[in-house]
Amino acid sequence: MKRKMNSKDKLAFLKNNIDVIKYKKIDIVEFIVKNKLNEKYYISDLLEIFSVKRSYWDKYKNKVSYVKNKDYKLVKLIKEIFDNSLKQYGVRRIKKELELKFSLTVNHKKIRRILNEHELLSEYVIKIKSNRAKRYDHRNYRTENPRFAKDLINRNFRKSEKPNQIWYTDVTYLISENGKRYMSTFIDDFDKRVVGYHISNMNNTKLVIESLKNSITNSCITKEECKNLIIHSDRGIQYVSNEYKAYLKFLGIKSSMGQTGVTQDNIEIERFHSELKKGTIHNNSYFKFDINSYVDFVKNEWIPWYKKEVQKRNKN
Secondary structure, three states: OOEOOOHHHHHHHHHHOHHHHHOOHHHHHHHHHHOOHHHHEOHHHHHHHHOOOHHHHHHHOOOHHHHHHHHHHHHHHHHHHHHHOOOOOOHHHHHHHHHHHHOOOOOHHHHHHHHHHOOOOOHHHHHHHHOOOOOOOOOOEOOOOOOOOOOOOOOOOOOOOOOOOEEEEEEEEEEEOOEEEEEEEEEEOOOOOEEEEEEEOOOOHHHHHHHHHHHHHHHOOOHHHHOOOEEEEOOOOOOOOHHHHHHHHHHOOEEEEOOEOOHHHHHHHHHHHHHHHHHOOOOOHHHHOOHHHHHHHHHHHHHHHHHHHHHHHHHO
């Protein structure tokens, strides 16, 4: 026979099952059904104690195993997608991958909940959540100087009609406790592919020129085709050097530069380097201690992964 609980009974029951309060609603329903509490007590009392609506109980009391099994399959797919992305994907990309690869439409809130519950978070996300990065107010210096090339892009990104019309370039650092390397990269405005890159111990003009040579070789671009190419950069010392300017002039390449201290003027390459850091040093603590492993991973794992990723994004 079912027992009606008074206020003292409810308080005593709550103390004995205090951990259940932290459960998800579907788990609370499972707890009640599994322990046959609805046969011992009035369900209205139990739902009041656990703060579960009657409509939710009526909907899921006979579907607990189905819902749990359905979630299990979804969790398995999300884990697979997360691992295949080198533990980089977040809610938006996982949602898109579920739709494209498995024809599943899942609410973004549910994906976020699963990622949080199963700790499927990139290390850089965990770091950001625990210690919010400081936001800097960059000043927009618009001083005219003959050393600097004009901004031919003016933030009009993705306007190329075919490859090798506009390249973006910048230098970033690969740093760990036992060393530092510098990486110069060129990406194409048309499809965001990595045209070429070079990694060196020194951050100088030679680094940039070697990277540019690799890019020209990889893209199979002729000297005649170079005359239609614009290379957009910031106003770094390498890009205003006489050696770099002379090399561009020799090839017939036009130079374009954003304003000093304004990352938005070269946001495409900034995005690439941000994704590089998130997928490597911020997502694998081991790289903080060994620069050689860090560089090897970038060359042999992350760059090949990114090239495939770009192809997939462009296809979709």
